[in-house]
Amino acid sequence: MANPLLGDTPGDTHLLLGNEAIVRGAVEAGIQVVTCYPGTPSSEVPDTFYRISPDGKYYFEYSVNEKVALEVAGGATLAGAMSMCTMKHVGVNVAADPLMTLCYVGAPGGLMLLSADDPGCHSSQNEQDNRIYARLGGMPVLEPASAQEAKDMARDGLLLSRKHGAPLLLRTTTRVNHLRGPVEFGPAPDPGKPEGFKRNPPHFVPIPAFSRPMHVRLMERMEALREEAENSPYNTVTGNGKYGIVCSGISRAYVADALDNAGLADKVTVLELGFSNPLPENKCLAFLQSVDTVLVVEELEPVVENDLRVLAQKHGLSLDIKGKDVLPRNGEFDVTMVENAIREGLGEAPVPTCECSLPELPGRPPNLCAGCPHRGTYYAARKVFGDDAVYSSDIGCYTLGLLPPLQTADFLLCMGSSISAGGGLAKASGQKVVAFIGDSTFFHSGLTGVANAVFNAHDVLIVILDNRTTAMTGHQPNPGVDKTVIGDNDHPLDIESAVRGLGVTEVRTVNPFNQKKTMAAMEELGTMSGVRVLIAKEPCPLYTRRVYKKVAPQVAYVAESCTGRFDCLDKLACPAMFKEGGKAAVNPILCNGCMLCLQVCGHIKAKKRGS
Amino acid sequence: MPDTKKIRIFMTGVGGQGTLTATTLLAKTALSQGLTVTSGEIHGMAQRGGVVESTVLIGCKSPKIGIGEADILLGFEPMETMRALPYLRQGGLVVSSTEYMPPLSVAMGKQECPTIDDIKKAVATCTSKVYFMANQSIGLEAGAVQSGNIAMLGALCAAGELPFGPEALEAAIKANLPAKIQAVNLKALELGVKALNS
Numbered sequence: 001m002a003n004p005l006l007g008d009t010p011g012d013t014h015l016l017l018g019n020e021a022i023v024r025g026a027v028e029a030g031i032q033v034v035t036c037y038p039g040t041p042s043s044e045v046p047d048t049f050y051r052i053s054p055d056g057k058y059y060f061e062y063s064v065n066e067k068v069a070l071e072v073a074g075g076a077t078l079a080g081a082m083s084m085c086t087m088k089h090v091g092v093n094v095a096a097d098p099l100m101t102l103c104y105v106g107a108p109g110g111l112m113l114l115s116a117d118d119p120g121c122h123s124s125q126n127e128q129d130n131r132i133y134a135r136l137g138g139m140p141v142l143e144p145a146s147a148q149e150a151k152d153m154a155r156d157g158l159l160l161s162r163k164h165g166a167p168l169l170l171r172t173t174t175r176v177n178h179l180r181g182p183v184e185f186g187p188a189p190d191p192g193k194p195e196g197f198k199r200n201p202p203h204f205v206p207i208p209a210f211s212r213p214m215h216v217r218l219m220e221r222m223e224a225l226r227e228e229a230e231n232s233p234y235n236t237v238t239g240n241g242k243y244g245i246v247c248s249g250i251s252r253a254y255v256a257d258a259l260d261n262a263g264l265a266d267k268v269t270v271l272e273l274g275f276s277n278p279l280p281e282n283k284c285l286a287f288l289q290s291v292d293t294v295l296v297v298e299e300l301e302p303v304v305e306n307d308l309r310v311l312a313q314k315h316g317l318s319l320d321i322k323g324k325d326v327l328p329r330n331g332e333f334d335v336t337m338v339e340n341a342i343r344e345g346l347g348e349a350p351v352p353t354c355e356c357s358l359p360e361l362p363g364r365p366p367n368l369c370a371g372c373p374h375r376g377t378y379y380a381a382r383k384v385f386g387d388d389a390v391y392s393s394d395i396g397c398y399t400l401g402l403l404p405p406l407q408t409a410d411f412l413l414c415m416g417s418s419i420s421a422g423g424g425l426a427k428a429s430g431q432k433v434v435a436f437i438g439d440s441t442f443f444h445s446g447l448t449g450v451a452n453a454v455f456n457a458h459d460v461l462i463v464i465l466d467n468r469t470t471a472m473t474g475h476q477p478n479p480g481v482d483k484t485v486i487g488d489n490d491h492p493l494d495i496e497s498a499v500r501g502l503g504v505t506e507v508r509t510v511n512p513f514n515q516k517k518t519m520a521a522m523e524e525l526g527t528m529s530g531v532r533v534l535i536a537k538e539p540c541p542l543y544t545r546r547v548y549k550k551v552a553p554q555v556a557y558v559a560e561s562c563t564g565r566f567d568c569l570d571k572l573a574c575p576a577m578f579k580e581g582g583k584a585a586v587n588p589i590l591c592n593g594c595m596l597c598l599q600v601c602g603h604i605k606a607k608k609r610g611s
Numbered sequence: 612m613p614d615t616k617k618i619r620i621f622m623t624g625v626g627g628q629g630t631l632t633a634t635t636l637l638a639k640t641a642l643s644q645g646l647t648v649t650s651g652e653i654h655g656m657a658q659r660g661g662v663v664e665s666t667v668l669i670g671c672k673s674p675k676i677g678i679g680e681a682d683i684l685l686g687f688e689p690m691e692t693m694r695a696l697p698y699l700r701q702g703g704l705v706v707s708s709t710e711y712m713p714p715l716s717v718a719m720g721k722q723e724c725p726t727i728d729d730i731k732k733a734v735a736t737c738t739s740k741v742y743f744m745a746n747q748s749i750g751l752e753a754g755a756v757q758s759g760n761i762a763m764l765g766a767l768c769a770a771g772e773l774p775f776g777p778e779a780l781e782a783a784i785k786a787n788l789p790a791k792i793q794a795v796n797l798k799a800l801e802l803g804v805k806a807l808n809s
Contacts, residue, residue, distance in 0.1 A: 015648075180650040
């Protein structure tokens with residue numbers, strides 16, 4: 001039976017993750033092409049599209065990076081296909097180049113860009129607010145606040161995008177991506193075939209002479225979309241009272257619960273902006289004229305707040321607009337925080353707080369899994385280079401190598417930066433640099449870094465941590481994998497050949513669980529100069545279990561002879577090991593049988609699993 | 612949807628423990644009772660042995676629970692119960708495991724977890740409605756360690772703070788879990804309810 005997300009079953013209600021609801025919305029719109037690069041909090045959108053793709057009527061791909069994903073989706077929309085491209089907020093930085101020009105060229109088939117922003121940095125290196133990209137490029141923006149809206153806005157946004165030929169931003173935040181709520185389905189018609197590309201160079205080839213009128217058309221399109229925003233059911237005014245609240249995104253949910261908690265709903269008027277760009281100026285102006293004070297409730301940047309301040313100034317309104325002066329510009333909001341801001345504005349006492357205090361508790365930072373091959377690579381690197389090398393890191397599970405005792409991540413910028421930033425650091429300082437990069441990240445943007453390093457004669461030892469999958473975001477396939485959850489990869493790319501093809505002559509491939517060979521290769525490459533590559537190749541153990549259906553036949557155990565020196569624990573920090581009565585011990589349920597610890601201490605032995 | 616009393620449930624555990632599966636099951640149970648339900652989860656890198664927090668909210672729009680907002684705290688690991696205590700409102704209900712999953716610093720002997728007594732004392736400063744149970748042992752008794760979470764959900768449903776009882780959870784298990792793990796989880800549910808009453 002096909003997945004319920006694909007069924008034409010209007011009226012059905014399912015409890016869906018926000019990200020699953022987005023998939024359903026796209027199916028209801030008649031989606032034809034989906035591209036992505038995974039990144040939490042967006043990952044479940046493409047993962048769901050991928051999982052149900054054997055039964056779906058759309059083309060789906062995991063592209064190698066966000067720029068490529070948006071370009072593929074851009075080509076598809078030019079061919080008349082209703083297209084969607086998904087990524088996390090920082091992914092849009094990678095895709096920004098095609099994005100800005102796609103807004104000029106337009107999207108005849110419809111094109112929705114999902115940007116999953118991450119206030120609070122739950123799984124990200126920054127909190128950037130991508131609603132600003134929409135202002136920069138000229139894109140309409142929809143901001144859902146519930147699972148139902150995630151579905152409806154995905155559908156309506158795609159249809160709106162096709163109607164106006166305007167690339168549209170569906171901007172979510174982590175709370176929306178990862179909330180669950182009931183979603184009532186609408187019809188899911190058969191999307192049929194795209195119309196095909198219709199040649200029209202003045203519209204589709206942005207040479208300067210054509211770009212200038214394209215810019216004019218873009219501005220006209222945005223004015224037409226402003227009309228849509230004026231009449232959108234996602235922009236609503238409720239309540240009455242001289243105290244006004246304007247809110248967008250998930251903040252709308254916080255405002256609703258805060259007013260309900262405080263019993264203040266009858267004292268305020270609320271303007272909810274679900275369709276927040278272009279600003280529905282008439283609607284906003286009427287709202288501003290109807291109240292004395294406005295509190296703008298939006299997470300991160302004062303985007304709507306600034307829009308409203310401009311509007312008020314243009315029309316000579318002198319009302320008091322509050323926003324980032326009473327609510328923070330960083331991190332997430334919550335109901336009590338919003339309630340207190342509203343209470344303050346209305347002169348009410350704040351919500352009483354509980355004064356309970358807790359002692360400092362041991363932290364529980366994430367750690368490389370038991371049996372993670374990266375632990376073997378990092379252990380060897382520390383043994384060979386110690387603190388003499390600077391460790392340039394990249395984005396992936398392997399960034400967790402930064403924690404003691406491995407401490408093999410000294411700096412990090414973004415996807416693919418380990419090679420290029422590492423080369424830059426070495427050029428500038430002459431320090432020895434070891435750059436770590438994962439297999440998926442290597443295909444994402446490491447390849448260009450290698451080409452650059454070879455061309456510019458950088459002095460860097462690049463270690464490619466090839467665990468045969470994209471592990472951190474949930475085991476998505478990349479060009480190098482041989483197997484995926486839904487089948488084999490028919491065209492696996494070989495990293496060693498790719499690196500040699502880019503002009504690197506010193507390349508070694510090792511299994512990081514073979515410490516002797518790994519250290520020997522590191523020592524050998526460590527004495528050379530120029531661009532050298534070590535490929536540490538061994539699959540992620542979680543992936544091995546799930547996709548290759550294999551479990552190591554052996555587990556480690558600590559022999560009676562253990563002297564309590566704890567080198568194993570202190571230098572490997574494997575989550576399967578612990579101290580017990582002055583000796584080390586191994587939890588056989590957690591042990592993945594990698595046998596790295598046996599090579600670190602002679603008192604650790606192997607035994608058959610379960611014996 | 613009926614106009615229901617708002618109930619905010621904060622759940623916490625360790626990545627890989629099955630916290631999110633339990634969260635979804637509880638949300639589906641609430642939905643099957645015709646209640647307005649929203650749930651939320653925060654993970655990401657936490658799946659690598661870090662803390663996982665999730666929420667189930669009945670009658671609310673927000674999927675998030677702030678400090679002092681939770682009516683119920685469900686802790687699948689005792690130290691995480693203590694860490695999450697600030698989320699509980701004064702006088703709320705706590706259902707917590709007593710069985711530790713030590714973080715790395717503790718396993719390495721560099722730090723110590725608070726004792727169960729410490730944890731009970733801390734909880735007592737916030738509320739007297741507290742149930743502690745050995746969820747991993749109960750899970751093993753039922754047939755799978757992960758089913759200990761379902762035992763805790765069973766105890767929660769039996770504690771009388773929710774607008775539905777263990778029968779609703781039983782129906783949700785039958786409707787939503789794969790056939791081959793239903794028996795174990797139904798057994799866990801029964802043991803959980805028993806643990807609450809013992």
